[in-house]
Amino acid sequence: MSHPGADRVREVARLAGRSARSRRRAFLAEGPQAVREALRRHRAGNRTVEQVFATDDALARHPELGEPADGVVLRRVTSEVLAAMSDTVTPQGVVAVCRMVDVGLDEVLAGDPRLIAVLCQVRDPGNAGTVLRAADAAGADAVILTRGSVDLYNPKTVRSTVGSLFHLPVVLGVPFAGLADRLRASAVTLLAADGYGSTDLDALQDAAAARRLIRRETAAAPTEGLALEAPTAWLFGNEAHGLAEDERSAAHARVRVPVYGAAESLNVGTAATVCLYASARAQRR
Amino acid sequence: MSHPGADRVREVARLAGRSARSRRRAFLAEGPQAVREALRRHRAGNRTVEQVFATDDALARHPELGEPADGVVLRRVTSEVLAAMSDTVTPQGVVAVCRMVDVGLDEVLAGDPRLIAVLCQVRDPGNAGTVLRAADAAGADAVILTRGSVDLYNPKTVRSTVGSLFHLPVVLGVPFAGLADRLRASAVTLLAADGYGSTDLDALQDAAAARRLIRRETAAAPTEGLALEAPTAWLFGNEAHGLAEDERSAAHARVRVPVYGAAESLNVGTAATVCLYASARAQRR
Incomplete structure (x- = not known):
């Protein structure tokens, strides 16, 4: 289990900044609705989601967010870790690291x-x-x-x-x-x-x-x-x-x-x- | 000229709160566009504006805000006083104390x-x-x-x-x-x-x-x-x-x-x- 100061947590939190997003070609989706839509796109065959970070509480409320998706890593975290990762004051217990979705x-x-x-x-x-x-x-x-x-x-x-x-x-x-x-x-x-x-x-x-x-x-x-x-x-x-x-x-x-x-x-x-x-x-x- | 701590300034600033608004049956319009529309309604015969507080700078940029309107008191204030009156971080140099406009x-x-x-x-x-x-x-x-x-x-x-x-x-x-x-x-x-x-x-x-x-x-x-x-x-x-x-x-x-x-x-x-x-x-x- 990560703690709020861990490297992995900081790496996710950095996606709030433009340069980290450009370097990793990734961004953050926050909250159940955004993560659900990202997973839906992913399951439809467009590789979208890399990792989902969720609290036990959020997974209990939104069990569909914890269902396996091809190539997606699900990590259970505390609400403190989640708050440290997120740009939002109330990320509602779940964030996803997503690949950029823009097309040519x-x-x-x-x-x-x-x-x-x-x-x-x-x-x-x-x-x-x-x-x-x-x-x-x-x-x-x-x-x-x-x-x-x-x-x-x-x-x-x-x-x-x-x-x-x-x-x-x-x-x-x-x-x-x-x-x-x-x-x-x-x-x-x-x-x-x-x-x-x-x-x-x-x-x-x-x-x-x-x-x-x-x-x-x-x-x-x-x-x-x-x-x-x-x-x-x-x-x-x-x-x-x-x-x-x-x-x-x-x-x-x-x-x-x-x-x-x-x-x-x-x-x-x-x-x-x-x-x-x-x-x-x-x-x- | 008022200073940011003066009674009159505090009285205007209190209009950010619901109880002061109810008591006075007045509210704050902030920024040139809102104050202009309030004055337009006032000049059309619906008593709307009680007082306008503006910086010299704002009056230079928006001279129409300083034109006389029946029963409206115009007060020139410093930007510090204006900031102390206003709910907005950047009130753009002008606020008006307005009478409530709702009808039955x-x-x-x-x-x-x-x-x-x-x-x-x-x-x-x-x-x-x-x-x-x-x-x-x-x-x-x-x-x-x-x-x-x-x-x-x-x-x-x-x-x-x-x-x-x-x-x-x-x-x-x-x-x-x-x-x-x-x-x-x-x-x-x-x-x-x-x-x-x-x-x-x-x-x-x-x-x-x-x-x-x-x-x-x-x-x-x-x-x-x-x-x-x-x-x-x-x-x-x-x-x-x-x-x-x-x-x-x-x-x-x-x-x-x-x-x-x-x-x-x-x-x-x-x-x-x-x-x-x-x-x-x-x-x-």
């Missing part, structure tokens, strides 16, 4: 993605987590973080995704210019979420709803122009400055989420939720 | 509301703020917090609304049972946002979109059954436990926001955003 852009594009969320220099861990979770709920095929965005493997970001980072492919550190070219070359429409955009999201949704109704009545009608049904990458900007000029101008359209009330603007998580759900609704048939 | 349920119902967000025992300040901000953006007529919900005037909640609490009527501390009766008596449809609900939000949206298209072609068609166009109150539940059984069973329908991906559930802010925007879209014509 080629892999994502090879899968003919229909819906992608691109975080353009989004810096706040909570916002990144909210967008990733919304992308997961909306059934997006991937989330891409451009160079200069928050570190996905930062414990704060990992926590705020509530397990969603184990659900869908994530691409990290992509320079924006090359990304836009690749997406356009793959016939993906780039829509910039922009409070000052000239295209109204409601108009796009109305048009998509009309096409859907017509298709029910007649044969499938070909779609011209901007259509939410088309493969789409949404660009979401930095929380303080929005999208940069080069990001906005690379898009096929700048789309405004309508604000019906007196709110000055939407936060990036709210805007992303509305945009991604609008696309998901339009694409689902 | 009667007042809201007298205005024939079309869209209301009801927070049922939502406890997290950040979640409450996100829902209030989404309600504001969606043009809701009011937000109601049931008894047992987070304190709206807690500095954390005030901050997370980013000024939206000054934009639309908020009703506080309403016992749920009486609220449901009053809403039903006012012909407001109660929709419970419930991950296990049997009514799909997409189906409601499809039906509303179809009716909208038909109305364009023909005369206005009367609407039967559950319709997003009807005056609606959305019920959003506690972040850990969801809606309680009495809350769910008081609703006309339990509505599920579709999850297209692998996400287990939506957080209350995301669900509220999707639901309120769906209603706003359906109602806007």
Whole structure:
């Protein structure tokens, strides 16, 4: 049994820092929900989890976390050891050392993605987590973080995704210019979420709803122009400055989420939720 | 000029606590954006702001905060005094002592509301703020917090609304049972946002979109059954436990926001955003 000052404990605790994560290509998932989702991904054939550290109490409450998984080492530890390993004040009795899960852009594009969320220099861990979770709920095929965005493997970001980072492919550190070219070359429409955009999201949704109704009545009608049904990458900007000029101008359209009330603007998580759900609704048939 | 230990400074600082707020029927708005929105509400004829405390630096950067407003006392203070008054580490040079802005349920119902967000025992300040901000953006007529919900005037909640609490009527501390009766008596449809609900939000949206298209072609068609166009109150539940059984069973329908991906559930802010925007879209014509 380890004690809180042991080498192994310190090595896990160091994963709270970026340099240790880069060196080991590993990060920490904390709490039962995140560890459960990591193990699920692992059991589905994507080697994800290296080690699970859990208290007896946590294993009694969540027995599925203690079930054997191929190549995963389970270690029982005291709550003191767990607290010393964890970035969280209350890690709820379990943490896992996970291999980094990000994939390459080629892999994502090879899968003919229909819906992608691109975080353009989004810096706040909570916002990144909210967008990733919304992308997961909306059934997006991937989330891409451009160079200069928050570190996905930062414990704060990992926590705020509530397990969603184990659900869908994530691409990290992509320079924006090359990304836009690749997406356009793959016939993906780039829509910039922009409070000052000239295209109204409601108009796009109305048009998509009309096409859907017509298709029910007649044969499938070909779609011209901007259509939410088309493969789409949404660009979401930095929380303080929005999208940069080069990001906005690379898009096929700048789309405004309508604000019906007196709110000055939407936060990036709210805007992303509305945009991604609008696309998901339009694409689902 | 005050110093950080002066009585007046301590009196303002005490507004971080619930008992001082109740006694004085006042609370603190911190930072330029919140103070600007409070002053805007005040100038629109709703007495809101009692005192503004600002550093010279903040007034130079935001001169509109120093413009005279009827009955508002402006006091220039040092950044040390401001820090001593404020709950925030970085109050950005300005705080305002505001009168509580909540209104009674009667007042809201007298205005024939079309869209209301009801927070049922939502406890997290950040979640409450996100829902209030989404309600504001969606043009809701009011937000109601049931008894047992987070304190709206807690500095954390005030901050997370980013000024939206000054934009639309908020009703506080309403016992749920009486609220449901009053809403039903006012012909407001109660929709419970419930991950296990049997009514799909997409189906409601499809039906509303179809009716909208038909109305364009023909005369206005009367609407039967559950319709997003009807005056609606959305019920959003506690972040850990969801809606309680009495809350769910008081609703006309339990509505599920579709999850297209692998996400287990939506957080209350995301669900509220999707639901309120769906209603706003359906109602806007």
